[in-house]
Amino acid sequence: MGAGDEDILRIYDETASLIADLGIRGRISIDEMKFLLDLLELVLIKKDKRDFINMLKHWNPGQGDEEIDQIIKATLLNVDFKNSLSIEENQDMIGELINEKLKDGVR
Amino acid sequence: MNVNFQSALPDELLMDMESERRVLSSMLHSEDACIEAYHCMQTTDFYAPKHAAIFDLLSSLFEREIRPTYVELLKEAHSLGMLNNPRDIEEVKYIAEHYIDDENIKYWIKRVKDKAKIRRFVDFLKNNYQILRERQEQDIEQLLMNAEDHLTNLTALEIDDKIDTPEDMANLGYDEVERRFLRYQEIQLKHKGVIPLDGLATGFDNLDHITLGYKAGDLIILGAQTGHGKTAFALHTAKSIAVNYGKNILYLNTEMSREQIALRWASILSEIEHDRIRMGDISQNELSMILNGYSKLRASGFYSYPCPNLTPEKTISIARKFRAQKNIDMMIIDYVGRMEKQDPKLQEWQILEQIIKTQKILAQNLKIAVMVLVQLNPDGSLQGAKRMKNECDLMLKLSPFSKEELEENEELNKYARKPNYYLYIEKNRDGRSGVRIPINFDLQKQTMKDAERVGN
Numbered sequence: 001m002g003a004g005d006e007d008i009l010r011i012y013d014e015t016a017s018l019i020a021d022l023g024i025r026g027r028i029s030i031d032e033m034k035f036l037l038d039l040l041e042l043v044l045i046k047k048d049k050r051d052f053i054n055m056l057k058h059w060n061p062g063q064g065d066e067e068i069d070q071i072i073k074a075t076l077l078n079v080d081f082k083n084s085l086s087i088e089e090n091q092d093m094i095g096e097l098i099n100e101k102l103k104d105g106v107r
Numbered sequence: 108m109n110v111n112f113q114s115a116l117p118d119e120l121l122m123d124m125e126s127e128r129r130v131l132s133s134m135l136h137s138e139d140a141c142i143e144a145y146h147c148m149q150t151t152d153f154y155a156p157k158h159a160a161i162f163d164l165l166s167s168l169f170e171r172e173i174r175p176t177y178v179e180l181l182k183e184a185h186s187l188g189m190l191n192n193p194r195d196i197e198e199v200k201y202i203a204e205h206y207i208d209d210e211n212i213k214y215w216i217k218r219v220k221d222k223a224k225i226r227r228f229v230d231f232l233k234n235n236y237q238i239l240r241e242r243q244e245q246d247i248e249q250l251l252m253n254a255e256d257h258l259t260n261l262t263a264l265e266i267d268d269k270i271d272t273p274e275d276m277a278n279l280g281y282d283e284v285e286r287r288f289l290r291y292q293e294i295q296l297k298h299k300g301v302i303p304l305d306g307l308a309t310g311f312d313n314l315d316h317i318t319l320g321y322k323a324g325d326l327i328i329l330g331a332q333t334g335h336g337k338t339a340f341a342l343h344t345a346k347s348i349a350v351n352y353g354k355n356i357l358y359l360n361t362e363m364s365r366e367q368i369a370l371r372w373a374s375i376l377s378e379i380e381h382d383r384i385r386m387g388d389i390s391q392n393e394l395s396m397i398l399n400g401y402s403k404l405r406a407s408g409f410y411s412y413p414c415p416n417l418t419p420e421k422t423i424s425i426a427r428k429f430r431a432q433k434n435i436d437m438m439i440i441d442y443v444g445r446m447e448k449q450d451p452k453l454q455e456w457q458i459l460e461q462i463i464k465t466q467k468i469l470a471q472n473l474k475i476a477v478m479v480l481v482q483l484n485p486d487g488s489l490q491g492a493k494r495m496k497n498e499c500d501l502m503l504k505l506s507p508f509s510k511e512e513l514e515e516n517e518e519l520n521k522y523a524r525k526p527n528y529y530l531y532i533e534k535n536r537d538g539r540s541g542v543r544i545p546i547n548f549d550l551q552k553q554t555m556k557d558a559e560r561v562g563n
Contacts, residue, residue: 006206009136013177017200020181021193034182041178 012044031077038081049084052091059098068101121226122154126218128205131158133212134165135177135203139424140212145169146427147216152223157198160189172432177203224261231257305537307354307437307476310347311530312557313544318501318535321348321437321476325536326467328495330483331505336528336548336555337480338363340505341441342375343555344478345409348437350376355408357429357438361417368411371553376400380551410435419465430473440466442480460494467498502534507548519545526558 016037023033042049061069075094080086130148133140145166153159164183168175180199184190190199207215235254238245271279287303294303306320321327321344331337341358349356360368374381377400379393389397410433412425422440429435443462453461463479470477479499483489487506496502507528508519519525526545534540545558 009206010204013200013203016178016181017196017203020185020190020196023185024190024193024196030185033185037178037182041176045174045176045178 008044012040015040035077035079038079042081049087049091052087055091055095055098058102059094064101065104068097068104072097072101116229121222121229123218123222124155124158125205126215126222127153127155127158128202129207129215130212130219131161131165131202132205133207133209133215134162134175135180136206137209137212138174138428140209141165141169141175142424142428142431143212144216145431148220152220154222154226158202161199161202164189170431227261231261307348308352310343310351310555311544311546314503314530314532317532317538317542317544319537321478321501322537323436323474323476324471325476325500326463326470326498327476327478327501327503328463328481328499329478329503329505330481330489332483332485332487335483335507336505336550337482338371338441339548339550339553339555341439341478341480342371342553345439346375349409350403350407353406353408354437355410355429355433355435357426357433357435358409358411358441359417359422359425359438360411360413360441361415362442363413365411365413368413372404373397373400374551374553376403378549378552378554381553382551408433408435419462423465423469426469426473426475426477430475435475437476437478438469439478440480442482444482456494460498463495463498496534499534500536501532504531504533505529506531508545521560523559523561528555 019028019033019036019040022028023030028036039053043053059072061073072094075090075097079090130140130144134144135141144162148162150159150163153162161180161184164180164187165175168179168183173179177199180203181190181196184195184199190196231254235250238250287305290303304315304320306318306322306325308320309315309318329337329340331340338360345356345358348354358368363371370384371381373379373384377384377393377396379389379396383389384397410429414421414425417440422438426435426438429438443459459481466477466479469475481489481495483504483506487504489495505528508516508526513519513525513527522545524547526547528546528548530544530546532540532542532544547556547558549555
């Protein structure tokens, strides 16, 4: 294990612990905790589904249409991160919703 | 005198918390380390109940083919009610942060296991001390013999090792014979006298007849010269076991890409010439035949692992993983000459000998058949052959008939289709050797069959 690898592992372990801590303390729901843990795993360990991650970077929750934010969040919480097909199917839908929101913002 | 062994000994003699944490942390962060620990350790090796519980949890994830990362551990522990307050998370995080270099996993495992052995020794002393105190009128010879028996288990043997008593051996032997007798009877009745196999079907009836199949714990060596059908033989074996009989098999290839292996199957399963398939020169009907062939592969137990930089250590790790997760019955290494050399100072034959020894131990430990493909010299010999022959259970050589023999040997005219290749049984631990089995090898279709004899 190189020094850089250990840094990444430390970030991964710290972040995962923080997410779990928030879940246990009730600051976030258990579904939110599981989603954030899966997302962390996808980014730092599996290093997969870059398109999906890049797409999420364009989402600014809390700005603009709240209803769309709620739909996006509900969809994200239902993604089965163990199933590649589930990620891809929901990616299209979430992408459309984010675009919709961006368009509304421009108007 | 009243001795409390546990309190009379310092804690650091009985336990090594740091090593336990380092093993668990390594399991969380490295798949190779996880395979090593899963294979070598058991729950009771851990002193701390929490560590033992985490080891169980990681092993359970691994068996379910979920890589046991820190995130998966948190999720699983939460769903099982093991994470109830922030302090629980802090404890797990503290364990996870005991990073080690993956290469040192064996060192940390040994430290943990050594402490477990000491604890078992303390239990041994305690039990015998109690027996002495409680039963003062007893047969001292018997007491010493029992103690010696227990002590031998602690020193010489691993926990899962077992010495067979004469009674065990007799029972085991009779059970084996009875099982074969009953199966033979059953097959005589059901299949009109076809000899029952003891292991996995080889794909050749004549070879099955002589060897009774590839058996668990067997090491099989298949030698052939370059371009004389090593891979075709390996995939023919794989087809018999994984496609025809639905058993799980792991195929390690050091030379070919995933695409090349996948394409080979098209010819093997459809019996259409490989060159035409490679060029795409096939009809619509043949495309359907190939699709039908692949549907059989899809439903089979064939697991392929192309690995150009394969090492003996890596084969152990991969085999353990697939045995635990896919319950494989056989592993084929195609081929051994391409495996990476660990020690440049050793001669080629010494390296081959080491690899062969490793594979034999692996076959016995995992109770699977292991087939290793080796390359023969142009004169048909094999470097280090004598030593390899000692290690293996079955040694086969695949060769084409010489042009002269094809022309002059009258025996070869007694087959429906003149055989062009033969399998020579150089060694067979459980049966006849020195036998040649004629076969038909269609190089274009990559298929092999027993040559069918028609005359006397």
